[in-house]
Structures are given as C-alpha cells and as structure tokens.
Amino acid sequence: MRTKLLYIIGLWGCLSLFGCGDDDNLSPSDLDGDWYVLTDSEDPLDHLRYTVYQTYGIPVFYNDTIGSQNRGVDYTGLPIIYYEVLNPNYSIESSTEYAKYELSYDRETIIVGVEFIRDEVFPRLVSSKLYPRSFLLVNKLTLNASGSSSYQHEECAYRGMMTSCVSLVEEIGEMTDAEIKRMACEIAAEEYTTYLMENSYSLLETFLNVCRAEVTSVNLYALALTSSSTPPYVDDLEEYGFLSYNKETQYSVSSKRVTTVGERADVVDYVTEVLMEDDEAFETEYGSYEYVMKKYELMKTAMENLKAALK
Known part of the structure; x- marks a missing residue:
C-alpha cells in the first residue's frame, strides 16, 4: 500500500512538472479583442468619433456590427468569421427583445449626431462613472418591442448593458435649441438613473x-x-x-x-x-x-x- 502511494505521488509530481512546462509556452489567443477601442481614420466621420473617444474613452457607434475576426477554417476549409454585434437587449437574465431599432445610413446626419453626443450629452455627465459602455446612434428606437406586445412606444434613448441607444439621429440637425436641450437631458437622465438605482x-x-x-x-x-x-x-x-x-x-x-x-x-x-x-x-x-x-x-x-x- 505504501509503495503504491509513493508511486501515485511520484506520478503526480511528474505530471505537474510537465504541466508547468506547458504553461511557460502559453500565449493569449487574441480571440476576444477589445471591440470598444477606436482607432483613427482619414474618414471625416470616423475621425470625429476617434476624437470623441480620445477625450472621453467611450466609443460612439453608428453600426451595430462593430468588428469582425477571422478564426480559422471549418472542417470543409471555409473561413470562420466572427462578428461582434451590439445588442441593446443583452442581459444575463433575459433574452427578450425589449428594444428594437433602425440604423441610419446618412453619414452627414450621423456626424451631427456624434457632435450632439460630444457637445450636449457628455458635458452633462459629471463623472466617467456615469458613462455607458458605448453609444449607438440610430434613426428610430422602439421599446416594449416584442412581437407579443400590444403597446410599443418610440423613445429617444435606452440604456442597455452593452450600449446606450440614442435615436432620432436624422432629426437632430433640424431641432430647435430647446428640443436639443431636452433630448440631451433625457439621454443623460438614463445614465444618472442607472447609476442611482445600481450604486446610490x-x-x-x-x-x-x-x-x-x-x-x-x-x-x-x-x-x-x-x-x-x-x-x-x-x-x-x-x-x-x-x-x-x-x-x-x-x-x-x-x-x-x-x-x-x-x-x-x-x-x-x-x-x-x-x-x-x-x-x-x-x-x-x-x-x-x-x-x-x-x-x-x-x-x-x-x-x-x-x-x-x-x-
């Protein structure tokens, strides 16, 4: 019995040494990149987004697909492409489609939307602790949007775990100063409320x-x-x-x-x-x-x- 016990201990020690040797050669897979980091671009819209990111550390997106990655090939030899997609409905507890949105493809109005976030929303948030993980500019935002719901309603803002949606991007340029102020306050209120409810x-x-x-x-x-x-x-x-x-x-x-x-x-x-x-x-x-x-x-x-x- 004693001999058997010593044998097991010795075998365990050898396996541990081999395991440690393997650990020395470990390297990051880079399969989970930081999708929320923006890089500079010569494109006017994307350069503007980069300058906002440099100032506040929070990305402003206008497309819900925020990145892609080649992850090798499948068994047939076809490439495996992973796409990182923002999901305002993402939740650990539920997968219900509460928020539904329509993107804008008008780059000129999207520029106005990014400037609106920069000039009107961020200055109203007194601390980085209030910032969302990202902003997603959309043209239309519908809440309570599940197919079984009879009472859907459109709003200008929605705070999700992955992103905060900001709607009406194609209308901001035509708003009065009073309308812009109220919309900015409504968006900022979503961020303050989230912090208050969760932390204070x-x-x-x-x-x-x-x-x-x-x-x-x-x-x-x-x-x-x-x-x-x-x-x-x-x-x-x-x-x-x-x-x-x-x-x-x-x-x-x-x-x-x-x-x-x-x-x-x-x-x-x-x-x-x-x-x-x-x-x-x-x-x-x-x-x-x-x-x-x-x-x-x-x-x-x-x-x-x-x-x-x-x-």
Whole structure:
C-alpha cells in the first residue's frame, strides 16, 4: 500500500512538472479583442468619433456590427468569421427583445449626431462613472418591442448593458435649441438613473417614499388605476405625483383606465427635469401639484448629493 502511494505521488509530481512546462509556452489567443477601442481614420466621420473617444474613452457607434475576426477554417476549409454585434437587449437574465431599432445610413446626419453626443450629452455627465459602455446612434428606437406586445412606444434613448441607444439621429440637425436641450437631458437622465438605482439607491429613498406611502397608504408605483380601484383613476396623474404614465399598458380616458410608471421610469422623469435646470418653467407647469413639486425638490437634493459624491 505504501509503495503504491509513493508511486501515485511520484506520478503526480511528474505530471505537474510537465504541466508547468506547458504553461511557460502559453500565449493569449487574441480571440476576444477589445471591440470598444477606436482607432483613427482619414474618414471625416470616423475621425470625429476617434476624437470623441480620445477625450472621453467611450466609443460612439453608428453600426451595430462593430468588428469582425477571422478564426480559422471549418472542417470543409471555409473561413470562420466572427462578428461582434451590439445588442441593446443583452442581459444575463433575459433574452427578450425589449428594444428594437433602425440604423441610419446618412453619414452627414450621423456626424451631427456624434457632435450632439460630444457637445450636449457628455458635458452633462459629471463623472466617467456615469458613462455607458458605448453609444449607438440610430434613426428610430422602439421599446416594449416584442412581437407579443400590444403597446410599443418610440423613445429617444435606452440604456442597455452593452450600449446606450440614442435615436432620432436624422432629426437632430433640424431641432430647435430647446428640443436639443431636452433630448440631451433625457439621454443623460438614463445614465444618472442607472447609476442611482445600481450604486446610490439610498439617495432615492425619500423621493420614492412619496409615492410609496405618502400620497396614499397604497404604493402607487406600477399600479393599475380604474374608476373602482383604490386609489381611483384621476385624469391628471400629477395629483399623485407622476409626470407620465406607463406607456406599455392600456391608457383610456373614456374608460378611466391607466397604469402608473414604475420606480425607474419615475426617477428618469424627474432627473430629466432637474437636468433642465429651469425651476421657473417647471413651477409654471406643475406648481399647483403638491406632490410633484415636493418630489422635484427631493430629486434636486438627491442629484446635488450624487454629483458631490462623484467629484
């Protein structure tokens, strides 16, 4: 038994030595390159993208196929080409097609879109911790886009794990200054909200508690309201402290049916308004709604605290 044990130990030692020798000759496969690194180009659009990347370290894409790689040949001798494709719907937990988009092929308007990201969006993000992994400029963006959904809606921005989609690229050049400012704030709000929800949720507690427990004893978030519900349907959701309704469910004034937004959408709405930095205009529109004004002030405080922590 002792002899057998010594034999096993000796064999294990030899195998370990051979294994270590193999490790010395290991080298990276280069099969997983960094697809998010941009290189300079003589092409005006791609050179502009490179300068933005040099400044912020974040790529702005206009094509969802962001790279390819030859990975040898298959058993028939045909080349194996791998394509890296941005997927705004990528998630560890789900493969549902929530966001659907149409690309733009108008390079002149795409240049305007890249300049918009550079001049209007990045300056509103006070820290690199708020940056997405990349931006993808698209012409049209539809959310809640699965084939079984009856309530799809178009938006200007969507934050995914792989990229943040920015829509309306072919319309930016024709927008007014006010429209450009609001769109930039809506895009930036997606980034702030993601950071707040994932890393600084405690800053939102007081804000969220207004609709969780203060307006009524019922948590109002993502709640279907009808004429017979508790609390009941109201024509103006601002009475309950909301700036918008859930676009992914039925909304009918005639049948008095609406669903309130969830917490994340509510945060996006208010962060957008805070980023607009126009207290007078906000009070003019919402000054008669007690809970809206209270939540606005609470979100201003939350954003001030977040920006201070990020500096």
